[in-house]
Amino acid sequence: MPHNEEIIEQALGHIDAGYVFPERTPEIGSALRGHLASGAYDGLSGPDLCRTVTAHLQEVCPDKHLRLLWVDEPLSLEPEDQDAGRAAFLALLREENQGVRRVERLDGGVALVEITRISTADEGAAAVGAAMQLAVNSSALVLDLRSCLGGAPEGAAMWCSYFFPDDQVHLNEIHDRTTGTTRQYWTSAHLPAPRYLGRPVYLLTGPTTFSGGEDVAYTLQAHGRATVVGETTCGGAHPTIRHTVTEHIQVTVPIARSINTVTGGNWEGVGVLPDLPVPADQALEAALKALRSAVWPLSGTPRPSAPPRRRRGSARGT
Numbered sequence: 001m002p003h004n005e006e007i008i009e010q011a012l013g014h015i016d017a018g019y020v021f022p023e024r025t026p027e028i029g030s031a032l033r034g035h036l037a038s039g040a041y042d043g044l045s046g047p048d049l050c051r052t053v054t055a056h057l058q059e060v061c062p063d064k065h066l067r068l069l070w071v072d073e074p075l076s077l078e079p080e081d082q083d084a085g086r087a088a089f090l091a092l093l094r095e096e097n098q099g100v101r102r103v104e105r106l107d108g109g110v111a112l113v114e115i116t117r118i119s120t121a122d123e124g125a126a127a128v129g130a131a132m133q134l135a136v137n138s139s140a141l142v143l144d145l146r147s148c149l150g151g152a153p154e155g156a157a158m159w160c161s162y163f164f165p166d167d168q169v170h171l172n173e174i175h176d177r178t179t180g181t182t183r184q185y186w187t188s189a190h191l192p193a194p195r196y197l198g199r200p201v202y203l204l205t206g207p208t209t210f211s212g213g214e215d216v217a218y219t220l221q222a223h224g225r226a227t228v229v230g231e232t233t234c235g236g237a238h239p240t241i242r243h244t245v246t247e248h249i250q251v252t253v254p255i256a257r258s259i260n261t262v263t264g265g266n267w268e269g270v271g272v273l274p275d276l277p278v279p280a281d282q283a284l285e286a287a288l289k290a291l292r293s294a295v296w297p298l299s300g301t302p303r304p305s306a307p308p309r310r311r312r313g314s315a316r317g318t
Contacts, residue, residue, distance in 0.1 A: 204229055
């Protein structure tokens with residue numbers, strides 16, 4: 001097992017090379033090396049070392065994706081295989097029904113869809129479409145994101161696409177430091193189920209809602225298409241890469257950042273703030289109560305103040 005100094009230096013090397021905000025890396029390095037010199041990591045090993053280093057990373061740079069992680073199963077020390085990592089993620093999504101845990105029809109014709117992961121747009125399209133097909137004739141829709149642990153950005157854009165009339169809504173962008181490119185995410189032109197238009201949409205959130213789940217909540221809230229009910233979410237907006245440092249330790253390095261086209265920012269470090277703040281375990285009850293007293297009828301007209309839509313021909317640079 002490498003000494004803690006070697007572990008810290010390897011982790012800092014990956015952070016220096018890839019962190020999405022390179023101007024922050026000198027401060028991060030100075031902080032961790034200062035803790036190392038003061039003896040803060042002496043005698044620490046395994047999970048304790050990872051927890052302590054992560055806490056120090058968060059002190060200097062409150063980025064929820066910037067972490068040192070302990071993994072119980074031994075890891076390969078060979079260079080990272082991104083294809084293998086994607087394959088493992090796809091296998092997890094298949095085990096979890098592409099993140100669709102439950103679809104239920106509640107009293108009053110309200111549909112409830114519980115989402116635990118945000119699938120990829122290609123493999124997850126059928127499962128997501130099946131859920132939305134079951135919800136198509138409901139009077140209102142509640143998406144439960146309280147246990148959603150994240151997923152794929154293109155999958156988040158697919159989920160959001162169901163709540164807009166066409167492919168002309170520029171949802172957000174992701175800037176990647178490692179490639180220097182910015183990818184735009186727009187609503188999809190074709191979906192396997194009807195779009196959900198002209199009816200209220202409520203999103204349930206909690207402190208466990210993370211990453212891709214936050215993407216869906218933040219995007220629909222910012223574009224004025226949904227009401228968020230529950231607690232502030234975890235606050236992780238930056239896509240990451242995991243680098244193996246030892247057989248049991250990885251450093252997660254955010255290499256990109258999301259840019260919402262309405263707010264110009266994202267939810268990193270602050271989370272998605274609910275429109276209707278209540279304890280997470282009371283969010284469904286609160287959403288249903290809000291629906292019952294809503295100004296617009298459950299079976300009626302679109303929510304007022306629809307946001308302006310950016311046409312593809314007028315989008316800013318790629």
